[in-house]
Every structure is written in structure tokens, then in C-alpha cells.
Amino acid sequence: MSHVLHDIEKQIVKELQRGADPYDEPGPDDSTTRLYEEDLSKETKLSMDQIRRGVEWLRQKKLVDVSDSTDNSYSLGKNGLDALKNGLPERRLVNLVKDCPKTFDEIRSSLHGLDFNAAIAHAKKNGWINIEKTDTGSKISLQQEPTQNSDERLISSIGDSSQKIAPQESLKSLMERPDFIIEHEEKRKLVSLTETGKHIDLEKLDSDAIDVEADVPHVHAARIHPLNDTINEIRDTFVHLGFTEITGNLSQSSFWNFDALFTPQDHPARELQDTFYLKSLNAKQLATPTQIKNVSNAHKKGWRYYWDVQEAKKMVLRTHTTCVTIKHLADKKPDEARIFSLGRVFRNEKVSYKHLVEFNQVEGVVVGKHITLRDLMGIQKEFYRKIGLTKVKFWPTFFPYTEPSLQSMVYNEKLGKWIELFGMGIFRPEVTKPLGITKPVLAWGGGIERIAMLKFGLDDVREFYNNNLSWLRTATKCQ
């Protein structure tokens, strides 16, 4: 196998092949050169960041081995530095008694706060002094003129920098004394060439080639929000199926949101706790006088109560897109049509992993003399096929303004279960007749976030509106 190496990699291999080992430590076999990343950086003049990347690339190509090593180095503490400058306490003690023996008190006052007991103990251990008992108390006298000992050599060899030191008795004993030696632990990476790495001939490598197999960093694209991506896909799919988009306001009168859809004014769905009413705002123009009269009559006949036009004027944030559809149909009265409406809808709910106060809904309707319920099932099945959902079945359900009503169930392979998606049904005559719509109207639709959650593998719907940049940058479609 021939290798294509990046310039950084070449420099690292070259340095390792040069065969210098500053620490002269035996490796697994003696011919292996091992270098720390820091040394590689020093020798090649590459930055540590470049070295780390290069070593990682080489490791993946199995050209180098990397082992972690913990390195201990030592520097002098407060007392150590003092000893470097003025000598160890025991040396200073000996110097005091060199000429004549002195009493404990005399020595204690001359040693300015040094650990007097330790000084005596070490000087005694080294055989430098004698302690004589006299009538005037104990006196310390010189036993023999001391030469420089190993503790002193260690201190001067460390000096005022940090040094690597082979284990020895003096190191151990000085470390037991307070504040003389500080130990530093450093984790480093030791790099060595593998057998393949050793035999790479850098001269023979094609210098113009680049490593086309190497890993590359992730880059982030600016993109359409994942939820809008799904919305666009759904909008396009409706258009492909022959539907034309209509739009309408998010704020609506209760008339179009509820009354026109035969929802009685005392229905629980119309209460404040489910629907957002706009504080002290009433619709100025509701609908045509005929539309109002006919809807009012339908309510009186069907639900037997006093229908109040003031209640119908209250402004709400639309609870479904059906209000847009029904107004369009009431105004245009088409004999044949395929239209759809898509956008935000609102429910006064507690926000949770599965509920939002504001979410997106799509709803399509087919109007036609000859349209059938089976046709609508077929359109819906085709819709699901286009967005990648192939296992679909239908169950009966209930919606207040359609009859019969069905819900579609879609099998999700990843979750291994059937999931309820769009609903469908035929608009009740109690809805269409008062508004002068004479042809059957078949409607279908539902929430979009649910589909987007399947597509992006989310189990918390709030994620769509968190706008978490790391998620926006990396979110991927799973179907």
C-alpha cells in the first residue's frame, strides 16, 4: 500500500525516523524511537495543534503508535528555595558551631525561625555534630567538617526550574520535609513509529499528491429550519396532488372559527380554558347578513338555544385552519375544487413534550359532485407515499363538523408501532347548507409537527422552537 501523507505528517515521520531519543529510555525494542508530542513540536517548529492533528491522522493510518505517559517533574518549594540560597538548615547549624560549641538558645536565636529541631536531627543523623551536656545546659559542637552531601546536591541540581529526576533516597527524604520539593504530574503522549511507519521512504512519496482519504472537520451550513423544511415538503406534496393553497388570518372571529362550523356557543371547546380570546377585541364585519342569518338558524334548529351574535363577534386566535377553508368555500361556492390551507393554529394548553400553544396544521378539501370517501382515502394514501410513509390504515373517529369521520394510522418502523396522523371526513350538511355550499366537501389534514418529529427523530416537540444552534446545525432527516 502506498501512502499519501500531509506535509505535517511527513515532518513528524521524518523526525521520528531521525532516531534521536533525548531520554535514552529503552522502548519495547531498542531500535524504536519514542518522542513526546512536545518534542516533536520543538524539533519540527509545528504548533502543538498541528502535531496533535498529524499524530492522530498517522495513528488512524497505523503508521504510529501512541502511548500515554505520566511524567513527574520536581521544583523547589518555599523552604527548598531558601535552602538553595542560604543552605539547608542543618548546614547553617554546622556553620554556627564550626568555631566553638554553642548552647541551644544561642543557636535557636541565630537560626531565625527555621525548624530548629529538624536542623539538629538532620545534622546529628549526618554525623556532623555532637551534643554535650554541661553544667550550663546542653551545647552543640562540631564533630567533623562536612562535605557537600546528596541532599544539597539535589537541591542545587533542581535549582529554580522544574526538573525530571530519577528516583533516589535524597528525593524521598526531602519530599518528606515540608515545602522543600513540589511534585508535578504531567500527562503526555509518547509517539513512536510502527513497523510500517519505520519503513516509509519519505523521498519516494509523491510530493504533489494529497491524502484524499483523510478525515475532514465538520462544517455548518446555513439552512432552512427543520420544521419549515417539513412544512415546505408537505406544501409541495399538496401541490403535486393538485391542491391550490389558500391563506387566511391567524386572528379570526368566533363566527368563522366556531359558529360557521356548527359548534354550539356553549360547547366546552369554546371556553377560555381551551381557546385564546383576544382581550376586548371584537370583529367589525362578521360575514354577509345572509350567512349570519342562516348560521344562526342552523344553531337554533340543531342545538335549540339562543344564538348570540355578540358571542360570534369575539376575536380568537384560530384553533384550526378549517376557518380559512370554510370562509373560502362560503364566499366562492365552487362546484369542483381542490384547495388547502396551511399555517399556525393555537390552543390554550399547558406546554409539554407533546403539546404546544402554537403549532402548524394543514388541511385540504376536495369539492365535487362525484367525489367519494374512498377517493379521499386514496388521495391521502398517495400523500403518505410521497412523504415516505407506506403502511397506512384507516379507523373511524369523531370530529364535530365531519360525518363520517376517519383517522389515518401510519406504521412507524423505527418506533415499531402505528401512529395516528391525519384525520378526514365529509363536512356535515349542518355546516355546508346554511352557507350555500351544495356539493359534497371532503376534508383531510392534521398537525405538522408530528410528521416533522418522525422525520427528525425527535420525541419532544418543544425542540423545534428552542432554536438551539447546535441542533439546527446538525439535525438530520431520518426518513
Next chain:
Amino acid sequence: MPVVELNLSRLQKLVGKNTDKKQILDNLPFLGLDIESLGRNVVRVEYSPNRPDYSTDFGIALGLQGILGISKGMPRLKIRTKGNYEIKVDSSTSKIRPFVTGIIARNGSLDDEAVKQIINMQEDLHFGLGRKRKKSSIGIHDLDNISFPLKYTTTSRDHRFVPLNSTKESSISEILHDSEVGRDYGSILGQSSKVPIITDAKGQTISFPPIINASLTTVTTKTKNILVEVTGIDKQSAEDMLSVVVAILQGAGFQFSQLKVSGSRNSTPNFATRTVTFDSGPVNKILGLNISNSVLASCLKKSRLDAVVKSKKIQCTIPRYRFDIFGGMDIVEEVALGYGIDNLKPAWPASVHIGEKNPTSEKLDSTSRLMTGFGFMETLNSTLTSEQTLYEMTNRDSSQIISVASSKSQEHTILRDSILPGLLENLSKNIHETYPQKFFESGIVFSKGSPIKETTNLACVTASEETNFSEMKAILQSLLRIGFSIKCETKALSNHALFSQGRVAEIIINRKTVGYIGELDSKVLENFRIRTKVVGFEIKLSGLIFD
């Protein structure tokens, strides 16, 4: 949707004919019953609010028997008219709760599970059909402690009796003030000094509708005979409610005797069926089927209605408790359910249509494409937001605020009139991510105007140490030029709450101000905990690139 918990082995027994559990579970969805959760022997199902008869396993068993073909057609209802059960209505009730109706059910037995099911039914009826007991409410009593005739009348608020689940007498006022049901439903009676009451021949109080029954008539598992009374402000709704109770109690094995009702505007309930006659043609047409009259009649019977073919027409008889059936389309649904939704095969309509996106969506699409091309990430924020984000943190003028009533969420109380504050919030949530950060959003904003105006705006921000005003102006200019061949100017503005003084301009197109551009004010940024420089603009797209 309401939920009922069913014991599977009990349901098996009710359905009969050795049905197995799998058969039951497979068929529940085809009655419109969604399985919400499933235990070893317990299943919780969601049922439609228009089918209160499915609030008990008795009602669901009837439906299952139908689609499984075990028992078809309408369950026959027999009511003995003999017997001296009567309730007399005093005209004083007419001002407060004018109607009462009821039935005597005898020789049944109620075990614990049956009592649980009936309580579930009662709660469902009170909530839905009864509109939280306001329109109508039910009382169920042990018949054996009652002497007839009964009297439905009114009494004063100091009237005393022992209420259900209590051993000591209380006054009406105490019940309304001290008990949970009293506090929940007392408002139905308003400030009226007289309240409705049902007493028996001995003068004993048996019920204080719509609040609570008397302890005297408590139903237990030993109860064999019961009295059901329904009171309300709408006669038909009270009788609707009673008809459901009767259908359920029939399923539980009770036999019925009439309760005569007499007095102003009231009458004895008659559980009359309705008959509709129709052609099979329109039914077949809307379903996309071609089934014979006899098959169609059989489908209706599987939906527990009666149907016969008479001179090429279908004659369908609907029991009293199926008041959810309004007209023709409801019959179509019953046919579809009897036929089996699974047997309806999806088809493809012959007509050809050419679909079209709305021009506004098209234009917004190209705006988004350009903005991502300029390197801006799209974010999405709620149009329903909080005063804190929209005004307090941005120091903006809140005099034209549009609020919603009684929001359950503190973060969603007012409609946004600008998009930029939301983008600042997005930056604020991402201060730990790498910079530069560039966001845009297009969407609806609201303003007051007869009664409310909705316009579509576009806003974008760049957050980075190196960014500056001209970078943002370059984006704005290029977007409008490349996307829509529009030339724009920027004109210095003396101050704007969001932006730094001396670094803010109005965006002018055809001599009209359509938005603002500038460097965000450092105090505003501080409020959002943003530590880098931010530039941005917001521009009104409505009236500019679409209507």
C-alpha cells in the same frame, strides 16, 4: 376525548358467544374506540363525545356484538306502564330548573365494577350533554327507601337534610358553601333564594338537583331496584340523557317501569324511535360503493339500528338514545361502520387538477433561499410571546399591546408586533455556541386596526465581534435587489429603543419607511446576556413583495 377503563374478561362475558380477547381488541378501533393503554386484563379506550353510550362496557358490548355479528339490530326496549310511580312538578321550579324526567329500573344487580361503569357514564353525561350539569343532570337512587308519589318543587336555602356520603344534617347553604360539589356547581343556581328539590310522599328529601342526592337513597352493591331522575333547563336534553341511562341499564339487565311526570310544561318520557326512509343510491355514491339494498340494511343492523327494505327503499329505525344521528350523513357513517372501514378500499379520483402554491408562500420561499445563501440560519419563534421578551428586555413602547385572555402559559400572553426581540432571545440562548452567529426569521406580526392587522415581516441578526452596520446594509440591499429588483435607501434616525444612537437608520423604499436597520443597543444586549456586537434589521414584506 373522554376515556373509559374496561375489564376485558367482563367485556368478553357481556359480548358473549365465546369471543376471545384478541377479537375484542382488534375490533374496538373499528367502533371508533382508540386503545389508549393496555394492561393484562384492563384496557383504557378513548371514545367519541357524541357517543355517551360508549362511556360504559355495557354500551361498548352492544356495539361489539353488532360488528362481530353476534347480535344485530336495535335492542328492544320494554317499559311497563302499570304501577304507581309518579312525580308531580310544582310550578315554582319553572323559574330555576323547569324540567324533570325519570324511570324506574328493577330486578337488576350492580357489582362493584358495574357501579364504577355507571359512575363513569354519569360523569360523562354531566360534563358533555349536561354542560357541566347546567343543562341537565342525573340522580340515581335506591328505590326501596322511597315512597311515591314524589314531588319536584323548590325550597329555601335553610332547608336541611342528610346529603350523600354524610351522616349529619346540613342546610342547603352549608352544602353549597362547605362541600366540593356545592362549590363547583352552586353557581348554576345563581342568587335565587329558592332552590330545586325532590321529596317523597313522606316528605323526605331525596335529591337536591343539580348538586347532590340525599344519603337516604344511597345506591350500594345490594341495591336491586333503582329510581333515575334527570332535571334540567332543556326538556329534550334531559330526555336525551335519560335515554342513554336507560340503554345502559338495559344492558346491565334491569327491567323498566314508567315514571309518570305531571305538572306545568312537563310530561312522561316516551322513548319513541325514529324512522327514516331513503334510497341506497346517494349512500353508495358518497362512499364509493355499489352494494345492494339488503347488504346495506344488514350494515345498519350491525351498527345496532333496525333496517328493512321496502319497495326498493331502505327503512331505518333509530332508537331514542342515538340522538347523535342528525340526518342523512350520520346514516352514511352507520353504513360505513357496519360495512367495516377496513373493507373500504382507497381509490383514486378520476378528475384532474393543477395545484398551485400561494404567491405569498412562493415569495417567502425565495426570501428564505436568499437568506440561507447569505449564510443566515432560519429560526422559528412563537407569534404568541411574553411581555418580558417583547417589551421589558428591549425597552420598547408597549402601549399598543395585544393580549390574550387567561393563558395557561406565562411565556405566551401577548401577540408579537416585531420579530427582532425573538431573534435576540435566540442569540441569548446560544451564547455558548461558536461565533459568528447569523439568524433570520420571517413571519406574521400583529398590530391594532379594525380590529387587528396582520403583516409579514422579515428580520435578521449577525452576532460577532467583527460585524458592522455596512455588512448588514449590504445584506439588505442585495436581498432586495437580487430577489425582487427593489432599490432601498437608509436614512439616519435620531433614536430607536433597540438600536445604538448614531448607528440606526430607517429603511426607505419609494419614500416610505418599511423597517429599521442598525447596531443593537448595548443595554438591550446586556439584558439578553449577549456579549458580542450585534447588527440587524427588520423589514415589512407585506405590501412590498406581496399584498
